[in-house]
Amino acid sequence: MKILILSAYDAESHKAWRQHLVDMLPFASCTSLALPPRHFSWRIRGNALTWALAQHATLCKPWDLVVATSMVDLATLRGLVPELAKVPAIVYFHENQFAYPASRAQHASVEPQMVTLYAALTADRVVFNTHYNRASFLAGVAALLDKLPDGVPPGVVERIADKSDVIPVPVAIAGVSGKKPDDAFHLVWNHRWEYDKGPENLYYALARLPVELPLRVHVVGQRFRREPAVFSDIRRLLDERAWLGEWGYLTKRECYENLLSNAHAVLSTSLHDFQGLSVLEAVAAGCVPIVPNRLAYPELLSTQWCYSIADTEGQGPEFSEADACARMVRLRVEEWMRAQLPTAPSLDWLSPAEQAKHYRHLVKSVAVKKTNGGPEGTIAPV
Structure with a gap:
C-alpha cells in the first residue's frame, strides 16, 4: 500500500x-x-x-x-x-x-x-x-x-x-525514574509561549500562591521571536520568590524527558487545547496533572485532576479560574509535603x-x- x-x-x-x-x-x-x-x-x-x-x-x-x-x-x-x-x-x-x-x-x-x-x-x-x-x-x-x-x-x-x-x-510512554526530588515540589508548565496557552492565567495563579510554599517552577516549551510580555512578569515573580527552575525551550529531547520524569506535577492554564499533548506526555512520565475543567481535559482525564471556577463557590464574585488553579496547586504541594501526593493516572490506552x-x-x-x-x-x- x-x-x-x-x-x-x-x-x-x-x-x-x-x-x-x-x-x-x-x-x-x-x-x-x-x-x-x-x-x-x-x-x-x-x-x-x-x-x-x-x-x-x-x-x-x-x-x-x-x-x-x-x-x-x-x-x-x-x-x-x-x-x-x-x-x-x-x-x-x-x-x-x-x-x-x-x-x-x-x-x-x-x-x-x-x-x-x-x-x-x-x-x-x-x-x-x-x-x-x-x-x-x-x-x-x-x-x-x-x-x-x-x-x-x-x-x-x-x-x-x-x-x-x-x-x-x-502518546509515547516515557520511562518514569525512581524517586522524585524532595528539595521542593517541581511543577512544569510546558506549552508554546503564545497567548492561547494562557500565560496570563499562569501569572495570576502563581501570584496567588503563598510565598512560603516549597516550589520549583519550570516554564519550558517552544518559543518564538514574539512572545507575550507577561512572560517577563512571570520570570520576575519566580526570581523574587526563589521558585525559578528551568526557563525556556529545552532543545535536547533527553533533557526534556528527564525534566518530566523528575517533576511532581504538570500544569495547564490554556485557553484552548484540543488534546493537550504536552500535558499528556508529562502525565505519561509520572507527573500529576493540574488542568482546567474544560476543553479536552475532562474527556481525557478524570475531573479529579481538573480545577474550575465552581471550586471557588462561596468565595465571592472576584474569584476566578486563576484562584481555582492556585488552590489546586497548593493542595498538591501540601499533599506532597505529607507524602500523600496521588499517583499520576495511567495513559497506557494512549500508547x-x-x-x-x-x-x-x-x-x-x-x-x-x-x-x-x-x-x-x-x-x-x-
Whole structure:
C-alpha cells in the first residue's frame, strides 16, 4: 500500500503524529510532504498552490491513500491535481479553526474555517483527536452556515458527522525514574509561549500562591521571536520568590524527558487545547496533572485532576479560574509535603501500541475504493 501524508502546517505535534503514523503502518510505503509552521494565513490558504506546482510529479504518483491534516486545502489540491481526486483521502483534525481563540493581533477572516470545511467535505473519512474537537468543529460549522445569506444546502453538518471518527494522537510512554526530588515540589508548565496557552492565567495563579510554599517552577516549551510580555512578569515573580527552575525551550529531547520524569506535577492554564499533548506526555512520565475543567481535559482525564471556577463557590464574585488553579496547586504541594501526593493516572490506552490497531483499521478500510467507480467520499447531491 502506498500512502501520501500531507502536513500543511507541520508544528511539533503534527510532526510527532506523522512519525507515529508511519511507525504504526509497517505494511505501507509512506511518503510525507510537510510545510514549515510559519506564516499561518498564507500557509493554510496557499499550500495547494505550493504543492501543486512544486511537487506535481510526486502528487501524480499512483497512491492508494492520501492522509492530510486539516490545514491542507484538499479541495483545491484535488482540483489542481485531478489525479488526486481519484485517490481516497482521510483528513485528520489536530485542532479546528472554529474553537481557536482569536488574538487581538489577528484580522478576523473566515478563510481558515472555509478551507477546513471544504477539506472535511471532500474527504472520505474525517478523524478528530478528541470528542471535544469533533463537537466544537461541528457546532462551529453549523453556526457559520447559519450566518451565510443564501445558497446553503441542508445536511452539511450531518454529512461530515456521519463520516467522522475520533482517534487520539498516540502518546509515547516515557520511562518514569525512581524517586522524585524532595528539595521542593517541581511543577512544569510546558506549552508554546503564545497567548492561547494562557500565560496570563499562569501569572495570576502563581501570584496567588503563598510565598512560603516549597516550589520549583519550570516554564519550558517552544518559543518564538514574539512572545507575550507577561512572560517577563512571570520570570520576575519566580526570581523574587526563589521558585525559578528551568526557563525556556529545552532543545535536547533527553533533557526534556528527564525534566518530566523528575517533576511532581504538570500544569495547564490554556485557553484552548484540543488534546493537550504536552500535558499528556508529562502525565505519561509520572507527573500529576493540574488542568482546567474544560476543553479536552475532562474527556481525557478524570475531573479529579481538573480545577474550575465552581471550586471557588462561596468565595465571592472576584474569584476566578486563576484562584481555582492556585488552590489546586497548593493542595498538591501540601499533599506532597505529607507524602500523600496521588499517583499520576495511567495513559497506557494512549500508547502507540494501543492506538495502532485503530489507525490500521481506519487506513485499510478507507484505502478500499467503492465499487461504484469513485472514492467513498465523492460528493453527491443532498
